[in-house]
Amino acid sequence: MNKKILLVDDDEKILASYRRQLGLRLELLTANNAEKGWEILQKHGPIAVVISDYKMPGVDGIAFLERVKEIAPDTVRIMLTGYADIDMAINAVNQGNIFRFLTKPCPIKDFVYAIAAALEQYRLICSERELLEQTLKGSIKLLIDILSISKPQEFNQLSRLRNLAKRIALRLNVEKPWELDLALMLSPIGLITIPEYILQKRNSGEYLCPDEEKMYQSHPATAKDLLSNIPRLENVAEAIAYQMKNYHSQEPCSGLAEKEIPLLGRILKVVLDFNTLIKKSWSATYALDYLQKNADYYDPEVLSALIIEVQNLKDWSKEAADGRLIKIKDIKVGMVLLNDLQDDNGLVLLPQGQEISPVLQKRLLNFAEKSRIRDTVRVLEPLGDKAAGNPFGEN
Numbered sequence: 001m002n003k004k005i006l007l008v009d010d011d012e013k014i015l016a017s018y019r020r021q022l023g024l025r026l027e028l029l030t031a032n033n034a035e036k037g038w039e040i041l042q043k044h045g046p047i048a049v050v051i052s053d054y055k056m057p058g059v060d061g062i063a064f065l066e067r068v069k070e071i072a073p074d075t076v077r078i079m080l081t082g083y084a085d086i087d088m089a090i091n092a093v094n095q096g097n098i099f100r101f102l103t104k105p106c107p108i109k110d111f112v113y114a115i116a117a118a119l120e121q122y123r124l125i126c127s128e129r130e131l132l133e134q135t136l137k138g139s140i141k142l143l144i145d146i147l148s149i150s151k152p153q154e155f156n157q158l159s160r161l162r163n164l165a166k167r168i169a170l171r172l173n174v175e176k177p178w179e180l181d182l183a184l185m186l187s188p189i190g191l192i193t194i195p196e197y198i199l200q201k202r203n204s205g206e207y208l209c210p211d212e213e214k215m216y217q218s219h220p221a222t223a224k225d226l227l228s229n230i231p232r233l234e235n236v237a238e239a240i241a242y243q244m245k246n247y248h249s250q251e252p253c254s255g256l257a258e259k260e261i262p263l264l265g266r267i268l269k270v271v272l273d274f275n276t277l278i279k280k281s282w283s284a285t286y287a288l289d290y291l292q293k294n295a296d297y298y299d300p301e302v303l304s305a306l307i308i309e310v311q312n313l314k315d316w317s318k319e320a321a322d323g324r325l326i327k328i329k330d331i332k333v334g335m336v337l338l339n340d341l342q343d344d345n346g347l348v349l350l351p352q353g354q355e356i357s358p359v360l361q362k363r364l365l366n367f368a369e370k371s372r373i374r375d376t377v378r379v380l381e382p383l384g385d386k387a388a389g390n391p392f393g394e395n
Helices: 012-022 034-044 061-071 086-096 108-150 158-171 177-186 189-193 196-203 210-217 219-227 234-241 263-279 284-293 300-312 358-369
Strands: 004-008 027-031 049-053 076-081 100-103 324-327 348-350 376-380
Touching: 004 012, 004 034, 012 027, 012 108, 027 034, 034 049, 034 061, 049 061, 049 108, 061 076, 076 108, 100 108, 108 177, 108 189, 108 358, 158 177, 158 263, 158 300, 177 234, 177 263, 189 219, 196 210, 210 219, 219 234, 234 263, 263 284, 263 300, 284 300, 348 358
Parallel strands: 004 027, 004 049, 049 076, 076 100
Antiparallel strands: 324 376
8 A cells, every 4th residue: 555655844854853763664755845745746646644834934734735635635634733723723624624633842653643543544545435436337337238238229339439439539638538438338328218119219210299209308317317426427427418409509498508518518419419320321421411511509619520530530431341250159349240130030139230248248159159049240340449448547
């Protein structure tokens, strides 16, 4: 576990004393002012514990530790002071979230005990965060696997859009590309609440009565409700809620239009509309032309980025339609079916356009082992690299 300690005090004698007494026992870093402390925090981080004197020239300990909280929220903060001022203590707790106060002069035994307690607190914070992240990763994977099986018609091709969405995110300097990636993959999740006959009518281009259309149009809001309570997915849920929102319209229910709509939602709108046209077997050129003719529906910057990146990804306009014929036992995760996959009785198990996930791969191999599935299938390799990213890392 990380055990770096940063001690900030403008008194060089105090710093030298602690280095002499603790330097062999702890990984101790020191700074004689706030600016140097922030520099060390960013250059040598992560730091487990920061201990700061209260009274320093320029920036006092409260302001320093408040900034530490912003830079490194997991770092445990301790205040070292020679003043017994209740107002100062209240401000330190409220603004800097101080873990503990130490008064000068502080006996070395008490100082070491406070550091040990702070290190244990840091360990607990990190353990809780890691547990949350692992749980969240598993939950997201489960959602995507269930979605790929329960709604294959709506889920297919989304995986192949990830590289396109990633490139758009990079072009538009999206701060956290992983949020767009998840929003794209989870965008159909609200459809699990829509009756199957409505989805079939929608996919086949049949007329939906007003009540059916209203129900279908509600799926983004339903998805937001399903996802908004999951920690760290608030922006993802918000983006999905606006996946069908036209850029230049203003709906009474939200009042949002144009740049007020979250950027991730604006990107989802144009990417998913492009995907809808491609699913209808439109060429990329024809699809882009259609989007441009309806440009009022889209953020012009996002639409421009989509056009550029689709043109850069030559495969969109000249896919290897024939793909290659492989045996079921050779199917790999990421391959895309170029025709319906049927069992021996002609029942469609997976539709054309479905990308193979780890769960689907295992399912197909089990079918093949029992000889209940046709031996070969025509597939297309994934387009480029995937935009998997790290949802919990720095992006």
